[in-house]
Amino acid sequence: MSEAAAPVATTQPAAPGKRKRPRIFYLDLIRALATVLIVLTHFNFHLRDHGGGYVLTFQPFGIYVGALGVSLFLIISGAALTLTYRRPINLKRFYWKRFLNIYPMFWTAWVLGTLYYVLIYNGRPPNAAPARSFIFTLLGVDGLVSSFGVTTMYLLGEWFLGFILLYYVVFPLLLWAIDRFPVITGLVLLAAYVATVVIMPRYFPGYPSAMILTTRLPELAFGSYFVLYVRRTHWATVIPAAAVLAVSALFPEQIPEDVGTTIVGISAFLILVVVGRYVAIQPVRAFVSLIAKYSYPIFLVHHVVIWQVIQRIDVYGFFPIQRYMLLAAECVIILALSVGLVKVSDIVVDFFTKAFKGMSWRPEVSEAER
Helix, strand or coil, X not given: CCCCCCCCEEECCCCCCCCCXXXXXXXXXXXXXXXXXXXXXXXXXXXXHCCCCCCCCCCHHHCCHHHHHHHHHHHHHHHHHHHHCCCCCCHHHHHHHHHHHHHHHHHHHHHHHHHHHHHHCCCCCCCCCCXXXXXXXXXCCHHHHHCCCCCCCCCCCHHHHHHHHHHHHHHHHHHHHHHHCHHHHHHHHHHHHHHHHHHHHHHCCCCCHHHCHHHHHHHHXXXXXXXXXXXXXXXXXXXXXXXXXXXXHHCCCCCCHHHHHHHHHHHHHHHHHHHHHHCCCHHHHHHHHHHHHCHHHHHHHHHHHHHHHHHHCCCCCCCHHHHHHHHHHHHHXXXXXXXXXXXXXXXXHHHHHHHCXXXXXXXXXXXXXX
């Protein structure tokens, strides 16, 4: 496992007898930044809609700030999975690990969030829907399905969770193809991408093309290609990457939205890989590691927190200092709830593991009870 150029990695404590797995700093850096961008996106969205202005900008480099965060998440997802799993992939182990990483915490957060809304909305939670739609929530794709006009019990995770689950399904095949036939696979992915960005706006204008798998394959695959075939990212890579960002910022109307998101996301990723070498001082590493560690629970809880706060505070006409103070307060709450969610989820998993381990259906009587 190697990082481009001079590796900057941190190590996590490992159990006795187990080899420590090095953490690649640039991946944590990009994951943390993407998390911050997603939180900032929804904070700005609700603040602006209620007359409170917004923090920073909505469209850096000519694309929506949230689209940049999602693009970075997709690229590091491909890179991190490629770094983690050796070929050939043990499919049973891969899918079981993905299941444990995603579903227990999602289900825990969804139940807690729904019960909270039941209490504060007099038994009528905003995610109430026909019982048959619960299957989408059980599968974790309710946010993605609801984006296509289907009524679901969606509350957490937005469309991205369902999308990333679909990516996990195809990842082993995609990685095998990139590893064995890199050129042919790249051409096929590019053809599928071009066909999608051309066909979707013309024939399906009402559908969110950014949520279609083939639209995001270049970003997902780029992470894998980067890990497998890029041995060193020279500092000069920043120059063409920055040029792409500048062109996208100057001519946002001339570049299709999906294309702009793809090229800006990849360019920003390359710049951040290089920047990571120069900012990896201990305070930065500690902060980045904290955000990266809790990125998934932050993703699950942040939108609910932001929405609840904006319902209770009149932000109309806020001064800049008030916006920043509100953002800081919400970030503290989001992080605290994320830490709590991890602990509660661990307790739930531990309970079910113990309750249904082995021959759980057989009565057990201790010696003292005989």
